[in-house]
Amino acid sequence: MKDNNLFYMRRLLLGDEAIALSAIHSGISGVYAYPGTPSTEITEYIQHMQKSTPESEKVFCRWCTNEKTAMEAALGMSYMGKRALVCMKHVGMNVAADAFVNSAMTGTNGGLVVVAADDPSMHSSQNEQDSRFYGKFSFIPTFEPASQQEAYDMVRDAFEFSEKYKIPVLLRVTTRMAHSRAEVETCDQKRPQNECSFPENPRQWILLPANSKVRYNTLLQEQELFEQESANDPRNKYIPGTDKSMAIVACGIAYNYLMENYPQGSPYGILKISRYPIPDTLIEQMLSDGIKKVMVMEEGQPVAEEIMLQKISSKVEVVGRLTGELPRVGELNPDSVRKALGLEPLKAHESDDIVVSRPPALCQGCGHRDMYKALNEVAAEFENSRIFSDIGCYTLGALPPFRAIHSTVDMGASITMAKGASDAGQFPSFAVIGDSTFTHSGITGLLDCVNNNANVVIIISDNLTTGMTGGQDSAGTGRLESICAGVGVDPAHIRVVVPLPKNMEEIKQTLREEIAYNGVSVVIPRRECIQTFKRHAREKKNNK
Amino acid sequence: MKKDIILAGVGGQGILSIATVIGEAALTNGLHIKQAEVHGMSQRGGDVQSNLRLSSDPISSDLIPTGGVDIIISLEPMEALRYIGSLSKEGWIVTSTIPFINIPNYPDTEEVIKHIKAIPNNVMLDVETLAKNAGAPAQASNMVLLGAAVPMLGIEYEAIKEAVRKIFSRKGEEIVNSNLAALEAGYQYSLESTK
Numbered sequence: 001m002k003d004n005n006l007f008y009m010r011r012l013l014l015g016d017e018a019i020a021l022s023a024i025h026s027g028i029s030g031v032y033a034y035p036g037t038p039s040t041e042i043t044e045y046i047q048h049m050q051k052s053t054p055e056s057e058k059v060f061c062r063w064c065t066n067e068k069t070a071m072e073a074a075l076g077m078s079y080m081g082k083r084a085l086v087c088m089k090h091v092g093m094n095v096a097a098d099a100f101v102n103s104a105m106t107g108t109n110g111g112l113v114v115v116a117a118d119d120p121s122m123h124s125s126q127n128e129q130d131s132r133f134y135g136k137f138s139f140i141p142t143f144e145p146a147s148q149q150e151a152y153d154m155v156r157d158a159f160e161f162s163e164k165y166k167i168p169v170l171l172r173v174t175t176r177m178a179h180s181r182a183e184v185e186t187c188d189q190k191r192p193q194n195e196c197s198f199p200e201n202p203r204q205w206i207l208l209p210a211n212s213k214v215r216y217n218t219l220l221q222e223q224e225l226f227e228q229e230s231a232n233d234p235r236n237k238y239i240p241g242t243d244k245s246m247a248i249v250a251c252g253i254a255y256n257y258l259m260e261n262y263p264q265g266s267p268y269g270i271l272k273i274s275r276y277p278i279p280d281t282l283i284e285q286m287l288s289d290g291i292k293k294v295m296v297m298e299e300g301q302p303v304a305e306e307i308m309l310q311k312i313s314s315k316v317e318v319v320g321r322l323t324g325e326l327p328r329v330g331e332l333n334p335d336s337v338r339k340a341l342g343l344e345p346l347k348a349h350e351s352d353d354i355v356v357s358r359p360p361a362l363c364q365g366c367g368h369r370d371m372y373k374a375l376n377e378v379a380a381e382f383e384n385s386r387i388f389s390d391i392g393c394y395t396l397g398a399l400p401p402f403r404a405i406h407s408t409v410d411m412g413a414s415i416t417m418a419k420g421a422s423d424a425g426q427f428p429s430f431a432v433i434g435d436s437t438f439t440h441s442g443i444t445g446l447l448d449c450v451n452n453n454a455n456v457v458i459i460i461s462d463n464l465t466t467g468m469t470g471g472q473d474s475a476g477t478g479r480l481e482s483i484c485a486g487v488g489v490d491p492a493h494i495r496v497v498v499p500l501p502k503n504m505e506e507i508k509q510t511l512r513e514e515i516a517y518n519g520v521s522v523v524i525p526r527r528e529c530i531q532t533f534k535r536h537a538r539e540k541k542n543n544k
Numbered sequence: 545m546k547k548d549i550i551l552a553g554v555g556g557q558g559i560l561s562i563a564t565v566i567g568e569a570a571l572t573n574g575l576h577i578k579q580a581e582v583h584g585m586s587q588r589g590g591d592v593q594s595n596l597r598l599s600s601d602p603i604s605s606d607l608i609p610t611g612g613v614d615i616i617i618s619l620e621p622m623e624a625l626r627y628i629g630s631l632s633k634e635g636w637i638v639t640s641t642i643p644f645i646n647i648p649n650y651p652d653t654e655e656v657i658k659h660i661k662a663i664p665n666n667v668m669l670d671v672e673t674l675a676k677n678a679g680a681p682a683q684a685s686n687m688v689l690l691g692a693a694v695p696m697l698g699i700e701y702e703a704i705k706e707a708v709r710k711i712f713s714r715k716g717e718e719i720v721n722s723n724l725a726a727l728e729a730g731y732q733y734s735l736e737s738t739k
Contacts, residue, residue, distance in 0.1 A: 180606035260605035334609035346611025351629030360590035
């Protein structure tokens with residue numbers, strides 16, 4: 001029901017922006033995040049909104065060093081009774097996992113909503129893990145909006161839910177939701193931020209075994225309540241069909257692909273899922289419709305399909321990604337769903353094989369280019385150089401013309417893998433890591449190197465920003481040398497160069513000297529990202 | 545009314561500003577909109593596209609089904625052909641003829657143009673020259689392209705002009721006018737070539 005005293009507005013918003021705006025309208029006091037596609041725009045939108053927000057209503061919105069620090073800081077804000085939002089890409093959940101999983105044990109005080117933006121089809125990621133597993137694994141209720149409008153509406157509900165049950169809520173979106181615009185009706189009535197208050201049950205926040213054992217039992221008992229709440233959410237529903245041969249379970253945006261193919265309505269019953277745990281009552285309602293087969297459509301991994309297999313008797317066939325009706329990997333789309341439904345494809349032109357692929361590349365004028373040119377030439381002077389790289393723009397050093405790197409695994413793995421390889425006898429063993437990735441998860445690895453005096457050359461390619469995600473602040477800007485020295489790297493072996501073609505000989509010579517040094521060397525090629533450089537130049541011009 | 549559009553180009557060319565203008569005009573006209581964008585890694589000089597859907601009825605999917613595309617609007621000729629397999633039999637290609645060559649194996653440009661010409665409904669234009677002749681800077685080339693797509697959009701030209709005015713207004717009257725001139729150049733060219 002609409003309250004006419006409230007101010008409704010129709011806006012064109014990215015899924016990420018709808019989440020951000022709703023969080024602001026829900027009265028958050030802070031957003032905690034590390035940039036990661038496709039989640040970055042949530043925090044950016046909140047940051048942008050602060051410019052026009054009165055001082056008394058401003059929220060904390062500076063970027064965090066990594067997803068774990070973000071999750072923990074948000075938990076601290078929740079402890080103080082205030083509402084906090086945490087945002088990350090799916091693989092960020094791995095970094096935050098320790099804090100995330102245990103936040104189910106501490107519970108919350110102020111509302112706490114964690115957004116995980118999954119990237120099925122790996123548009124900009126190294127895997128397509130499904131964050132719903134984290135929700136299930138941690139016993140944290142998971143919301144999965146089917147549209148940008150649902151995303152906006154659900155963030156509000158998620159905060160209310162979190163405060164009602166004193167539990168974090170996981171909001172799971174995927175790339176097509178995060179990075180697609182749609183019109184969203186917003187209710188521009190900002191809920192005031194919470195006042196500070198300490199938790200009612202302070203013991204619950206001290207996860208000593210004696211406390212945890214009590215809490216874990218409570219958490220398990222509460223699952224039934226969470227399931228009941230899922231059943232009461234009108235976005236979770238069973239819509240009966242006329243054709244009883246099959247029913248379709250449609251989770252999140254899979255529902256849209258299904259309806260795209262049935263603009264006049266589906267002949268089959270649909271169990272629409274936008275919230276987990278999936279309520280048994282709805283599954284029973286679907287089965288009591290006398291259906292013979294259940295097809296499960298979901299973005300990501302077969303989470304709901306496995307639940308259906310577990311809950312539905314073998315007399316009813318369950319099909320989906322596991323059985324091959326839908327592709328086992330990659331995101332769904334209207335075509336794959338159409339095929340699964342046995343509908344004829346639409347008529348189209350033939351594809352044209354004159355088209356060749358156009359892979360992404362490092363920008364012209366990018367400092368990483370000069371770094372790789374020098375590194376490749378020096379590495380070639382040794383018979384068996386190995387270059388362990390990391391996550392960021394410089395991962396593109398894997399592609400022609402550089403073909404420079406031998407590994408990219410996870411944030412920070414370059415340094416520790418170079419160390420492990422060196423332990424195993426590799427020489428020379430290089431790590432290539434960006435400044436933001438270094439502060440995210442490289443510093444602890446560097447400490448391991450120092451403690452073992454590992455014979456490694458660590459190149460921190462410093463472009464003074466978090467480049468790949470569009471140029472966000474980098475946590476260690478201006479302090480990389482002192483961080484490395486503080487960790488224990490000999491200052492004589494912390495070398496800074498400027499990656500420009502004219503300095504090529506100097507860079508190569510520096511690398512050669514550090515390879516010759518038997519110990520931990522850090523070489524920092526430092527030049528501003530060409531994209532942020534251009535942006536800053538534009539801003540300067542506009543401000544004149 | 546229902547139009548499914550693919551906007552195509554190379555990362556950094558500015559296809560999203562075309563989407564912003566169409567989106568603004570559609571929103572003011574009370575249409576439903578969905579627009580899937582590409583962010584992240586592929587923006588670094590790789591191929592980029594955006595699925596833009598407009599309809600007087602609610603829209604389900606953020607992505608356009610294969611065979612459902614009504615118009616491909618492309619800032620680069622080979623990129624226009626990349627999505628030809630999604631174009632409906634009656635669909636239109638509106639594309640810039642200026643190749644963006646940042647790969648060693650870019651096909652023969654004349655062949656690319658020939659392939660586009662083979663599609664019955666096409667508008668091909670040199671957006672940069674048209675922008676220049678209209679007295680607009682090269683950055684306004686995308687507005688030339690948008691202008692050329694206006695006759696197929698199903699949105700009144702006046703509404704598109706209004707959206708351009710609104711979006712560029714904070715950059716000053718001069719920028720607004722040069723973008724409107726670029727838009728008009730593309731619009732007139734398109735009317736002429738589809739006569």
